[in-house]
Amino acid sequence: MKIPASDKETQKIIVMTALIAFSCFLTAYFHLVFETCTIFTHFFYFPIILASFWWKKKGILVAVFLSGVLIAGHMLYSGDVGINEDYFRGYSFMLVSTVVALLSERVARSHAELDQIFQTAADGMWVVDKDFNVLRVNDTFLELVGISRDKTAGRKCYEVFPGPRCHTPGCSLTRILGGEKHVEDEVEKERADGKKIPCIVTATPFRGPDGDVIGIVEDFRDITERRQAEEMLQKKHEDLEAACEEITATEEELRQNYNDLSKTEKELRESERKYRDLVELLPQTVFEIDEKSTLTIVNPIALKSFGYTQEDFDKGMNAFEVIAPGDRDRARENVQRVLNREPLGGIEYTAVRKDGSTFPVIIYADAIIQDMRPVGIRGILVDITERKRAETALNRATRKLNMLNSIAFTEIQNAVFSLSGYFELEKLDLMDEKMRPFLNKQIGIVRTITESLKFANNYQSLGLKSPVWQSIQQSFLFGISHLDISKLSRKLNVEGLEIYADPLLENVFFTLAENVVLHGKTATEIALFYQETSEGLMLVFEDNGVGIYEDRKEKIFNRRYEEKKGMGLFLTREILEITGMTIKEIGKHGKGARFEIAVPKGAYRFAEKM
Numbered sequence: 334m335k336i337p338a339s340d341k342e343t344q345k346i347i348v349m350t351a352l353i354a355f356s357c358f359l360t361a362y363f364h365l366v367f368e369t370c371t372i373f374t375h376f377f378y379f380p381i382i383l384a385s386f387w388w389k390k391k392g393i394l395v396a397v398f399l400s401g402v403l404i405a406g407h408m409l410y411s412g413d414v415g416i417n418e419d420y421f422r423g424y425s426f427m428l429v430s431t432v433v434a435l436l437s438e439r440v441a442r443s444h445a446e447l448d449q450i451f452q453t454a455a456d457g458m459w460v461v462d463k464d465f466n467v468l469r470v471n472d473t474f475l476e477l478v479g480i481s482r483d484k485t486a487g488r489k490c491y492e493v494f495p496g497p498r499c500h501t502p503g504c505s506l507t508r509i510l511g512g513e514k515h516v517e518d519e520v521e522k523e524r525a526d527g528k529k530i531p532c533i534v535t536a537t538p539f540r541g542p543d544g545d546v547i548g549i550v551e552d553f554r555d556i557t558e559r560r561q562a563e564e565m566l567q568k569k570h571e572d573l574e575a576a577c578e579e580i581t582a583t584e585e586e587l588r589q590n591y592n593d594l595s596k597t598e599k600e601l602r603e604s605e606r607k608y609r610d611l612v613e614l615l616p617q618t619v620f621e622i623d624e625k626s627t628l629t630i631v632n633p634i635a636l637k638s639f640g641y642t643q644e645d646f647d648k649g650m651n652a653f654e655v656i657a658p659g660d661r662d663r664a665r666e667n668v669q670r671v672l673n674r675e676p677l678g679g680i681e682y683t684a685v686r687k688d689g690s691t692f693p694v695i696i697y698a699d700a701i702i703q704d705m706r707p708v709g710i711r712g713i714l715v716d717i718t719e720r721k722r723a724e725t726a727l728n729r730a731t732r733k734l735n736m737l738n739s740i741a742f743t744e745i746q747n748a749v750f751s752l753s754g755y756f757e758l759e760k761l762d763l764m765d766e767k768m769r770p771f772l773n774k775q776i777g778i779v780r781t782i783t784e785s786l787k788f789a790n791n792y793q794s795l796g797l798k799s800p801v802w803q804s805i806q807q808s809f810l811f812g813i814s815h816l817d818i819s820k821l822s823r824k825l826n827v828e829g830l831e832i833y834a835d836p837l838l839e840n841v842f843f844t845l846a847e848n849v850v851l852h853g854k855t856a857t858e859i860a861l862f863y864q865e866t867s868e869g870l871m872l873v874f875e876d877n878g879v880g881i882y883e884d885r886k887e888k889i890f891n892r893r894y895e896e897k898k899g900m901g902l903f904l905t906r907e908i909l910e911i912t913g914m915t916i917k918e919i920g921k922h923g924k925g926a927r928f929e930i931a932v933p934k935g936a937y938r939f940a941e942k943m
Contacts, residue, residue: 345387352380353395357402381426385433396430457555460539461506462548465489477555480525496522505536509549514538522553531556568676569699576679576697576713618714621701626652626668629709638716640687657683657691671698672707684714693721798836800912802938805830805872809861812842816850818859826862829940832932835911844901845874845928853878856925869934875920875927886918912936
């Protein structure tokens with residue numbers, strides 16, 4: 334246990350008081366009992382040296398005091414030694430005290446310098462003895478591990494900063510004690526809060542005064558940012574490859590050129606000539622801009638697409654000149670994000686030609702790095718006019734088909750309703766009892782057709798509109814507003830939560846609440862809350878009713894479950910799957926139903942954090 338500085342100082346004062354008292358006692362004892370002034374003065378060096386060592390120049394006062402005691406004692410008792418010799422001893426006391434104080438200050442200064450170097454080192458460091466006990470750590474280590482200094486005292490190294498090499502032959506201490514002079518390894522260590530930190534660990538022997546290894550000195554360099562940079566670079570590389578594949582999808586010859594060039598990517602980066610040749614061959618706009626957004630490189634197709642000449646380009650052009658005014662603020666913001674090494678992927682803009690005409694484009698861009706800093710942006714601009722036209726045509730066709738379906742559904746439903754009425758009238762006037770079973774079957778078939786039409790009418794709306802960000806609390810309240818749930822208490826803990834889902838999300842909560850009303854029987858409460866997980870977010874809807882039998886937990890999501898109880902839950906699963914969400918029921922029968930909706934990362938957000 335580390336003794337507080339105030340307690341150590343108290344202990345020093347007690348020891349020094351005892352030594353001075355003992356020295357004074359020796360003075361009186363040797364004068365009065367042995368009637369001599371010699372021999373006992375050698376004991377004076379103990380408090381003199383200790384005081385000078387502990388308190389530096391202030392400790393010289395002890396030497397002055399003891400010199401005064403010696404001379405005063407001689408004056409009170411004149412022994413066998415002359416007063417000059419006691420003066421000489423007094424001078425010796427003060428000389429020894431001064432030398433020790435100066436040496437102690439030099440040692441303390443050296444120790445402070447070494448400690449400052451140790452504590453302010455850029456890497457985390459610690460000293461561990463042969464028994465795995467942590468002897469010393471620096472401030473950088475404490476910050477790296479997320480722990481206070483007092484929580485490292487008296488603990489084993491594998492308790493303070495564990496890793497996969499602990500308790501294995503690969504342990505740095507084990508390898509050093511086995512005779513290795515230097516150990517370096519790249520490994521993930523675990524912080525006090527459980528977070529994994531990738532580190533480069535370097536260990537060297539820690540030797541005692543006799544040169545024997547008594548432990549190790551271990552250095553931890555956090556390489557988290559390097560790992561993230563590597564992953565970001567890999568992601569950007571993958572995005573660039575995907576963009577190139579999309580550009581060259583319509584031209585087999587260019588695709589072959591790209592495949593050949595992708596195999597020699599290293600040579601491509603090193604060869605500006607090959608890069609320029611490739612840029613000029615590409616059927617899409619390729620550009621580079623500097624930090625001031627001035628265009629520095631464009632390929633011939635870029636000038637042709639935008640209606641500019643080489644002379645226009647040579648005079649100097651700003652990249653924002655070819656972006657529609659309404660998109661320029663957003664474009665400037667995204668340029669800064671790219672320069673900050675933030676991965677964006679493809680972003681759509683409206684481009685403007687020299688003659689003022691506009692067309693839709695998608696831009697893929699990445700920062701140009703030189704000497705470890707961004708100096709510009711390199712990117713590809715793809716004209717997506719044809720794709721937009723195709724999307725518009727598809728949307729028009731979808732709306733027409735939906736209108737046709739609605740008309741057809743309405744007419745068929747009207748016909749089925751009329752047919753059902755005639756069947757019921759025929760059933761009332763039917764005289765032949767033998768025909769009644771056949772009539773009942775016909776009526777059942779009509780009901781089946783009606784349910785199928787209702788299902789098809791609901792199902793055709795899925796995906797008709799684009800997914801949007803929706804408030805969970807608002808969607809839930811809208812959903813249950815169509816039901817009488819006055820007998821059920823509600824617990825909501827989803828304030829501020831929004832998810833990216835199909836506009837039919839409201840129907841999901843309606844169906845879940847409706848099932849409680851219809852099948853919950855003993856339910857008195859419903860609850861909706863969320864839990865964040867490592868994979869994303871878990872949205873939970875539960876009640877305290879009778880629950881669902883174990884063998885029916887998956888069947889309830891089937892379209893044709895017994896008595897058609899699963900029709901609504903089938904649609905619920907389909908609505909959620911449009912944006913990558915899943916739903917399952919994990920409650921225990923007799924204790925209530927519990928539906929868990931898994932929302933992936935990126936598909937949820939919190940309004941207060943926007």
